[in-house]
Amino acid sequence: MPGFLVDFSNELAEAVARAGRSVISVPEGGREGVSGTIWREGIAITAEHTIRGLDEVEVILPSGEKSKAAVAGRDHGTDIAVLKVAGAGVAATLADEGQARVGEIVLSIGRRRDEGLAATHGLISAIGGPWRTGQGARIDRWLRLDLNPFPGFSGGPVVNARGEVIGMATSGPRRSAATIPVSTVNRVVDQLLQRGRIARGYFGVGIQPVAFPEGTARELGIGSERGLLVVMVEPGGPAAHAGVLLGDIVVRVDGAELQGPQSLQGALDSDKIGQTVPVDLVRGGKLTSVSLVVGERPVR
């Protein structure tokens, strides 16, 4: 009768094999090729940063077959690109990432051009709330992994010990592995399939962070010592319609105090488009408020 270690070993190997039925190789991605995950029937995802500028990529399917896949949409912010892969294999079994626990064993799985499936193992080392990427996109959950990224792991799935996908793996800072959780991938894939891109909110202003003189913030009853000076108002844009003027200092948007330009990002999520948000600003030394209808950032 085999021992626990043998059972454990078989479980992990089976998890890799099971999840591997949905893992493809994208040889043109990155420097040495990257991976992709068949997310839904006929739809795969990969790491957007690795296939920038490509409208079509070659993929190696789980069967070993080579195929061409059209890039159906891409989102720089979440690093997700959607590929059309007809007849590619089995769609991944998706886990509810909300059930993930710290300490759970996870595997990062990739497919390499010539060598087939590859995996590294580790743990979920911390779980946190929503966060924003360097590009300002909202990621619904922070899943920190204690796991060695390997060449070509980007775009492949991060799976639990049952082989269920908890997210897409991509490169994080300092040679770490970041996870884009299932809920975020679903949201982005839905939007990319509908519109080919992710809509972002738009104010139509140019801003510059400024600090108020000592005591001013207190006198005006503002929580933050800083504001965003409006240095450009796009003619006909949402801010212009709302009556925002050059030289206004924005201090609060939708009730949230601004700490810097990043604080605006929450008001620019795609679900805010078309909504009216109150914008508090300092004009001529007095606090005033306008109502702004969030627009959609034009495609450039």
Added chain:
Amino acid sequence: MSAATAVNPEASSGISIGYSVSSMAEWLRRITVCLRGPRGSRGSGVVWRDGLIVTNAHVAVGKGHTVVFSDGTSVQGRLAARDPAVDLAALAIDATGLPVASVRGARSLRPGEVVLAVGNPWDGEGAVSAGIVHRAAGQGAVIFADIRLAPGNSGGPLADAEGNVVGVNSAIFQGLGCAVSSETVMEFLRQAGLLEAA
């Protein structure tokens, strides 16, 4: 090379993962030796069969290696074969009745399978590390494993979850452990005429 027979009786009575790993480690330590080179170098080796130690070519540099067993006893090893192309060497020793490695072919390894390494890095004799197979060895001579190796692991065994030796740890590449496959070791021994003598 017969595959997958548990060689360690304690493997079947494991009551937890931790216990399983430690009893497996205990067994693997008995088939792992520390090799002390003439110029103070230190590496590892596997008791492949009675009277024969397999290690890396880059460990068996120079003449006169001292073979230290896990119980602290030692003998002198004589270089029987060495091939830098596959990074393997064999040392003959005058010692019999030793616990010897049970060998499994690396080609049957699946990515995700648990592997253990035992070796002698600078900060620990008989040090154990655990990980998983990174990718199938296929027809290749090298096993890639997601396991933390250190320089003194060179020449020591990489074993599966049942304690069967699947390769000889030889290098670290892009953070992954690399081991010469057991098939390659067997071919090396065959070519050196060291297999028939078994």
